[in-house]
Amino acid sequence: MTAPLVCVLATHHPAGSPRARLVRDLVDRLAHHRVTAVVEDPDQHAHDLSAPTPLADLYVLKSGTPTALSLAGALDAVGARIVNPYPVAAACRDKIVQTRALAAAGVPVPQSWLVTDPIQVAPHLVDGPLIVKDPRGSRGRGLHVLHERAGLADLDQEPWLVMRYHPPEGPDLKLYRIGEEIFCVERPFPARTLREKRGRLLPVTAELEAIVRRCGDAFGIDVYGVDVVRHQGRLWVVDMSAFPGFKGVPEAGRRIADVVVDRLRDDAPQASHARVTAVTP
Template identity: 35%
Template sequence: MRIGLITPEPGHPLLAATTALLAAEHEVRVLDPDTAGRVPGPLADLYLLKARTPRALALARGLEERGAPVLNSAEATALCQDRTAMAAHALRAGLPFAATRASGTLARLAAGPPLPGPVVVKSRHSRRHDVVARVDDDAQLRELAAAHPHEPVVVQDFTPNDGWDRKLWAIGDRIFAALRRSELSPEGRGPTLPLAPGDLPPGWAALVHRAGEVFALDVYGVDIVDRGDGTALIVDINAFPGIRGQAGAPETLAALALSRADGARTRPPAERAAPAPVRR
């Protein structure tokens, strides 16, 4: 089979290991969305969308329009880029997602009314090196705004927690997990520690799968904070995260890619260009 990678970084650890597994018996093609034009035929049996830039999304949409299956779809990936739309979609579906409100630019937020206690300020558009900061007072907000005055942001009320993020990732039906000290903690982001999925509080694994269904994602991450009694609060959802250092992740991704590619081959041509719809 032919598997395409839409990425500017084919050497990413997860992709490189997955490619090594697939290349033994299958053809793997890399498409750099920053340089790729129209992709000539024949198309790959499946494309893995490991990029979230406008060019990557446009490339993926073009491939879908030509009948190629893309995992995750361009629509699902784009929904996870806008934190306002993401939160609204999650809350409509009944997911325990942190209430999120758009606040214009950081400069506008800093010029507005005083903040109602500790809040978390995040870039509205999720991307690498975006803004994620806890702000306790107006002085901190003014300092943040001075550094990123034109950055569109959202605001979430700060939820007291133990200072550790639960990083949960899904590849198809399989869940991987880790503990990471939150970048919002006074000590700053710490190392990623192993966490066995079986050690998660009851219902958390099912919650991750539900998030995948709601957002029509096959490979995704769900960031959760524990509100103190094992109750989960989702603070972010990511399409096709790195999932670094998780034993079995490359093997699971390779198996999922081949399974989805094989399934796409057996569908009638008219159905091949229709990715799973995002639930509204």
């Protein structure tokens, strides 16, 4: 019997880099399960788009680059099985689509607006500060916390996600789910050193667990990350990632590999795992 083939779509990092460890551990664990795994950087290879069927039994979409997302969409079009499914990855990559889906699922997200000209939300400054986000930004890029109208006028006219800004009380909480396990990592923002990025593992309260599970239910996935802030005794979800780095999660690569093996054994169509079917390209 031929061993299943899994293709991990991941950005290349030097072998000794902490970012490379997650993928290395994932591949090693898959080998333990007698699954053949190959790692491919979508930005460093030519891809034959004329292939009528997927070349791998399952793909793991770790990279978040535009090329990786486009490749995942092309693979999805010919029936590839992907963790996480392309529609979900695309929805989470667009903070506007993501925010609307989470709000509709009853997740506690701040009041939010989609604007082209940020000056359109100037009247809402009377109720407190706003944070303006690049819908495609990541790792803190494209964030603007504004307290007065003048700051809004300085921004370019292009699509923005504007949220009510709830100043965090203490470090951010990075919540991660892998299968049925949930982890909470406390981390300063912005995290500058490797030690800060790994953060501190905390117990997961019942309230946090309920919020995290509701986020996953909104998209039908069980491998993802959620950013939560605390403000005046309330918890707010301010971002979600379909495949984060899982820094601070013990043996994350092994745990993800176990989920991948379960997907290989699952005969149900992929659509049953993906609840978002139409997204902005």
